[in-house]
Amino acid sequence: EEKTMICIGCGVKIQTEDETKVGYAPPSALEKETIICQRCFRLKHYNEVQDVALTDDDFLKILNGIGNAEGLVVKIVDIFDFNGSWLPGLHRFVGKNKVLLVGNKVDLLPKSVKHEKLIHWMKQSSKELGLRPVDIFLVSASKGHGMREVMEAIEQYREGKDVYVVGCTNVGKSTFINRIIKEVTGEGNVITTSYFPGTTLDMIEIPLEDGAAIYDTPGIINHHQMAHYVDKKDLKIITPKKEIKPKVYQLNEKQTLFFGGLARLDYVKGGRRPFVCYMSNELHIHRTKLENADELYKKHLGDLLQPPRSSYSEKLPPLVAHHFTLKEPKTDIVFSGLGWVTCHDQGAQIVAYAPKGVAVMLRRSLI
Numbered sequence: 117e118e119k120t121m122i123c124i125g126c127g128v129k130i131q132t133e134d135e136t137k138v139g140y141a142p143p144s145a146l147e148k149e150t151i152i153c154q155r156c157f158r159l160k161h162y163n164e165v166q167d168v169a170l171t172d173d174d175f176l177k178i179l180n181g182i183g184n185a186e187g188l189v190v191k192i193v194d195i196f197d198f199n200g201s202w203l204p205g206l207h208r209f210v211g212k213n214k215v216l217l218v219g220n221k222v223d224l225l226p227k228s229v230k231h232e233k234l235i236h237w238m239k240q241s242s243k244e245l246g247l248r249p250v251d252i253f254l255v256s257a258s259k260g261h262g263m264r265e266v267m268e269a270i271e272q273y274r275e276g277k278d279v280y281v282v283g284c285t286n287v288g289k290s291t292f293i294n295r296i297i298k299e300v301t302g303e304g305n306v307i308t309t310s311y312f313p314g315t316t317l318d319m320i321e322i323p324l325e326d327g328a329a330i331y332d333t334p335g336i337i338n339h340h341q342m343a344h345y346v347d348k349k350d351l352k353i354i355t356p357k358k359e360i361k362p363k364v365y366q367l368n369e370k371q372t373l374f375f376g377g378l379a380r381l382d383y384v385k386g387g388r389r390p391f392v393c394y395m396s397n398e399l400h401i402h403r404t405k406l407e408n409a410d411e412l413y414k415k416h417l418g419d420l421l422q423p424p425r426s427s428y429s430e431k432l433p434p435l436v437a438h439h440f441t442l443k444e445p446k447t448d449i450v451f452s453g454l455g456w457v458t459c460h461d462q463g464a465q466i467v468a469y470a471p472k473g474v475a476v477m478l479r480r481s482l483i
């Protein structure tokens with residue numbers, strides 16, 4: 117007897133297969149008389165938002181909805197995964213609505229990184245990607261840094277209208293929203309879910325004093341994120357948890373660095389110089405001779421060179437080479453989803469490798 121079960125909280129179709137997708141409820145919940153999805157359950161009992169991943173199609177519907185509504189769009193990106201957490205196409209949908217860009221996880225940056233330089237780079241990159249945010253803020257949703265400033269800015273830019281918070285999975289959107297909930301709603305259990313017009317999707321609605329609301333939209337899965345090529349345990353390894361400790365490698369030409377098995381940097385030509393790696397403190401970096409690198413990767417992907425652990429290494433798309441000659445006195449080679457490597461002095465010839473679909477790019481150093 118196959119019958120469709122609906123969540124009494126938000127009306128979404130219940131499924132028990134995938135915890136990360138909309139409508140999930142644990143199998144035990146099905147025995148109850150009234151069924152409620154895990155997301156609504158947490159909202160109801162803990163006043164807490166959980167992240168739920170959306171398919172592309174659903175996300176397009178939401179973008180459409182936002183384009184037709186009037187309000188401020190708050191877009192959250194992960195500063196360690198700027199390109200991987202970018203939502204391509206958002207600018208085509210938002211219409212006249214303003215977009216406020218928020219870079220999260222600023223607590224991970226070493227003190228030497230200049231916030232203004234990072235903001236400047238985010239501004240330039242946004243422009244190149246077709247988006248002109250009204251303002252850019254750096255925050256740590258988990259530590260609370262910068263949250264008051266960003267909330268004041270939201271209040272200012274929304275001009276009495278609604279606010280839509282968007283972002284792809286893993287950027288820290290739930291953490292961000294949960295902080296706002298704490299600030300905006302004192303005690304009362306006033307948060308509700310409501311439908312997106314024209315869809316069966318629900319969004320979380322945090323009422324504001326003037327009758328407008330902040331809406332949390334479910335996160336989208338961005339298939340180009342490094343995070344989707346590794347399993348949960350490996351994701352823990354590549355995601356920095358604490359302030360990053362830069363690791364310095366003095367390289368001679370024709371030397372290679374492997375970042376687990378997920379990325380690779382060949383120093384092809386130029387004198388001895390430092391390469392400073394800004395990545396998760398737990399990520400294993402392996403140095404070898406360039407001439408041995410291909411062979412080493414073939415033999416040792418999944419063991420010496422991990423993450424990805426061996427059971428996952430087949431799912432990893434092949435590494436793609438990006439060739440660069442560095443022109444600035446200090447250049448960051450950015451591996452989306454991992455971090456970056458700062459190369460000192462101009463003129464170095466390098467080849468940077470990342471899995472197909474994952475962005476590698478250069479920027480002027482943030483130091």
Ligand code: GDP
Binds near residue numbers: 335
């Ligand atoms: P969502 O998928 O966008 O809703 O993201 P979550 O809020 O679930 O957070 C994703 C991961 O990033 C979790 O492991 C969080 O602990 C972590 N995270 C969220 N905000 C921050 C932050 O400000 N700093 C750091 N270091 N980690 C964060």
